[in-house]
Amino acid sequence: MAFPSDRTPHGALGRQPLYAQVRERIVAAIESGEWDAGEALPSEFELADRFGVSQGTVRKGLDALVAEGVLRRRQGLGTFVAAVDDDWGRALPFGARQPIEATVELLSCSRVNGGEAAEALELRPGAPLISVVRLVRVLNEPFAVIESAVSLERFEGLDARRIRQADCNLRAVWWREFGLRVQSRSPVFRAVRAAREEARILGVSLDAPLLEVSAIAEAMGGGPVEWSVSRCRTDQYAYSVDGG
Amino acid sequence: MAFPSDRTPHGALGRQPLYAQVRERIVAAIESGEWDAGEALPSEFELADRFGVSQGTVRKGLDALVAEGVLRRRQGLGTFVAAVDDDWGRALPFGARQPIEATVELLSCSRVNGGEAAEALELRPGAPLISVVRLVRVLNEPFAVIESAVSLERFEGLDARRIRQADCNLRAVWWREFGLRVQSRSPVFRAVRAAREEARILGVSLDAPLLEVSAIAEAMGGGPVEWSVSRCRTDQYAYSVDGG
DNA sequence: TAGTGGTCTAGACCACTTG
DNA sequence: AAGTGGTCTAGACCACTAC
Numbered sequence: 001m002a003f004p005s006d007r008t009p010h011g012a013l014g015r016q017p018l019y020a021q022v023r024e025r026i027v028a029a030i031e032s033g034e035w036d037a038g039e040a041l042p043s044e045f046e047l048a049d050r051f052g053v054s055q056g057t058v059r060k061g062l063d064a065l066v067a068e069g070v071l072r073r074r075q076g077l078g079t080f081v082a083a084v085d086d087d088w089g090r091a092l093p094f095g096a097r098q099p100i101e102a103t104v105e106l107l108s109c110s111r112v113n114g115g116e117a118a119e120a121l122e123l124r125p126g127a128p129l130i131s132v133v134r135l136v137r138v139l140n141e142p143f144a145v146i147e148s149a150v151s152l153e154r155f156e157g158l159d160a161r162r163i164r165q166a167d168c169n170l171r172a173v174w175w176r177e178f179g180l181r182v183q184s185r186s187p188v189f190r191a192v193r194a195a196r197e198e199a200r201i202l203g204v205s206l207d208a209p210l211l212e213v214s215a216i217a218e219a220m221g222g223g224p225v226e227w228s229v230s231r232c233r234t235d236q237y238a239y240s241v242d243g244g
Numbered sequence: 245m246a247f248p249s250d251r252t253p254h255g256a257l258g259r260q261p262l263y264a265q266v267r268e269r270i271v272a273a274i275e276s277g278e279w280d281a282g283e284a285l286p287s288e289f290e291l292a293d294r295f296g297v298s299q300g301t302v303r304k305g306l307d308a309l310v311a312e313g314v315l316r317r318r319q320g321l322g323t324f325v326a327a328v329d330d331d332w333g334r335a336l337p338f339g340a341r342q343p344i345e346a347t348v349e350l351l352s353c354s355r356v357n358g359g360e361a362a363e364a365l366e367l368r369p370g371a372p373l374i375s376v377v378r379l380v381r382v383l384n385e386p387f388a389v390i391e392s393a394v395s396l397e398r399f400e401g402l403d404a405r406r407i408r409q410a411d412c413n414l415r416a417v418w419w420r421e422f423g424l425r426v427q428s429r430s431p432v433f434r435a436v437r438a439a440r441e442e443a444r445i446l447g448v449s450l451d452a453p454l455l456e457v458s459a460i461a462e463a464m465g466g467g468p469v470e471w472s473v474s475r476c477r478t479d480q481y482a483y484s485v486d487g488g
Numbered sequence: 489t490a491g492t493g494g495t496c497t498a499g500a501c502c503a504c505t506t507g
Numbered sequence: 508a509a510g511t512g513g514t515c516t517a518g519a520c521c522a523c524t525a526c
Contacts, residue, residue, distance in 0.1 A: 017514060043492060054516050059494085075493045076523035092432055095363075119339075186486055188336055190478035191435040191453035209435035209453035214482070234434035238458070241485075242430050261495060287511060298497045303513085319512045320504035 018053050022061030025051065027220050030070070030081055031179045040078040041071070070181060070220070084171040087184050087217065088146050088230050091138045091237040100138050100237065104168040107133040107145075107201075109160045117149035117227040120216050128152040134168055135201060136230075142202045144232040150225060154178075170226070171217075180219050182226055187215040187241065192231070202233050211239055262297050266305030269295065271464050274314070274325055275423045284322040285315070314425060314464070328415040331428050331461060332390050332474050335382045335481040343484065344382050348412040351377040351389075351445075353404045361393035361471040364460050372396040378412055379445060380474075386446045388476040394469060398422075414470070415461075424463050426470055431459040431485065436475070446477050455483055 016024075026041070035041055042050070048058045062079060065071040073079045090099030114121070114129040121129075129149045136144040148170055150158070155178060166172040174180045190212040199206045210231045217226040232239050260268075270285070279285055286294070292302045306323060309315040317323045334343030358365070358373040365373075373393045380388040392414055394402070399422060410416040418424045434456040443450045454475045461470040476483050 019514080040492095045492090054518095056517090057515060060514090062493095073493065074524085076491080076525075078492060095360075116339075186484055189433055189455055189457075189483040191455040191476075192478075193453055209437055211433055211435040211455070213433075232435075234436075239433040240430055263495080284511095288513095289511090298499095300498090301496060304495090306512095317512065318505085320506080320510080322505095322511060 018051075018057050019060035019064075022047070022051055022053060022058055023064050024221075026061060026065060027070070027181065031175070031181055031220070033179070035081050037081050037083045040080050043078070068183065068220075084169065084175050084181070086169045087171060087215070087228065088136060088144060089187075089213065090240050090242055091136075091143050091232075092240050093237055099240065099242070102136050102138045102143065103140075105135045105137065106160055106163050106168050107135050109133075109158070109163060111152060112149070114149060120227045121149070121151060121224050123151055130155055130158050132163065132170065134170075136232075138237060141236065142233070143237065144230050145198055145201055146228060146230045148226055148228040150227075154225075174225070180225060182217045182219055184215045184217045187213050189213055194231070194233075198231050202231070204233050204235070208233070208235075210234075213239065262295075263301050263304035263308075266291070266295050266297060266302055267308050268465075270305060270309060271314070271425065275419070275425055275464070277423070279325050281325050281327045284324050287322070312427065312464075328413065328419050328425070330413045331415060331459070331472065332380060332388065333431075333457065334484050334486055335380075335387050335476075336484050337481055343486070344481065346380050346382045346387065347384075349379045349381065350404055350407050350412050351379050353377075353402070353407060355396060356393070358393060364471045365393070365395060365468050367395055374399055374402050376407065376414065378414075380476075382481060385480065386477070387481065388474050389442055389445055390472060390474045392470055392472040394471075398469075418469070424469060426461045426463055428459045428461045431457050433457055438475070438477075442475050446475070448477050448479070452477070452479075454478075457483065 029035065041047065044055050044058050044062070048055045051058065062071060066073055069085070070082055071079055072082050086104065091102055092099050109130065109132050112129050112131045113126050114123065117129055118125055118127045130152050132148045134146045135142060136146065158173070162173055162177060163170065166176065171182055174182050192210050192212045193207045194202065194204055194210045196206060198210065199208060211234050213230040213232065215228050216224045217228070219225050273279065285291065288299050288302050288306070292299045295302065306315060306317070310317055313329070314326055315323055316326050330348065335346055336343050353374065353376050356373050356375045357370050358367065361373055362369055362371045374396050376392045378390045379386060380390065402417070406417055406421060407414065410420065415426055418426045436454055436456045437451045438446065438448055438454045440450060442454065443452060455478050457474045457476065459472050460468050461472070463469050
């Protein structure tokens, strides 16, 4: 079903190229829940008809979303909405190139008043945040502690139950419960000494070197949404990014 | 109307799409030195004529190289060969997003017989390599030590003089002297304790935590060429990737 | 066989930069 | 005004996957 406004792309939407407008409309449709993860989109020609453009233009819009990891295509089959990846990178055995599967566990979900995180999220200093702390295990051994923070106002109603329901995949929660597809920007790395609390949780000695990975994730429409910092022990596995 | 096979030799090498062949031929021309860094390529229509394809097909080939950072386009001006970036990431002041300029200095260039590096480069165990050690300074303070290794056989004639002539930018040497455009794959990260030698060079205490970044760089035609491992102190600046 | 993504063309027009 | 990249179309055909 095509809304009348679907066929007037040259109008008031700010003169972006048509393929960019197509991309935005598809993102909006995904965020609105029109197609779920794993579900097929209409064919390129159907989308072209719906948006009033040619197949090549639809295709260029889809290309961008495939490159961003939001969509996957299989020739002869269709175009599908990708599952939301968990964000925190991958654990690589030394020398290997294939990451090892990891499990994630929720340690805490609490309200805090943000300092550094609030600034990174472009909120006022001391704005109320929700802080989520998770533990990543590889082969049942502790690998990383991830602290994530989001605006309390924007994610009202977030609690431990909802996070566990989504297998502790925060990106999945943002999408299913709050209608936001979120993606990380380039992370930033440091090497630090383990503090007491981290050392205890990760099972390393005090002052052991830990890899610190800080990242800010943005909604696809723009604007920072999620601040996170991971601390990883890298004595057994190395850390690689590879994921949005 | 010309069939693709009329003008393009895609019978033997496994039928790649025309735009991929265009990409390869442009890479080959760049590596052969037909256009230098900063120089403009012929217009899209001229290239289309030269390769016997349409402008849209040339454009799609150029798109790929622009995405890889090999080319830059400016509307109304032309398409230009990008300068080769140095590889080892960027030093970021905490909280900032703009990296700080760094200077690179050559510490040594010597022949070694490779262990881990030879394996990563898909050479036989113990194959002769050239090892290049460089020091990166930020605001004149030591920031990172980079050890790189390449096949001695492939890069015969490499010496300290040639490296210094290129301002210690190894990628520039690979291109100008050996005709190879080289790009990094995803790096891998660890946190380690500083060994004696590194601690001395970087000016940190023994056992201080250092960020270790390992990467393998490949030629654009495929195949690993350069193995490298950096050790960075991250007490003053954080480390970000951002570059191919 | 029918429907999907994947490629390619020829031509048109727009937006930008330089003389 | 001329030349460049940037966008868009309509239609064609190919390659793959299902039924």
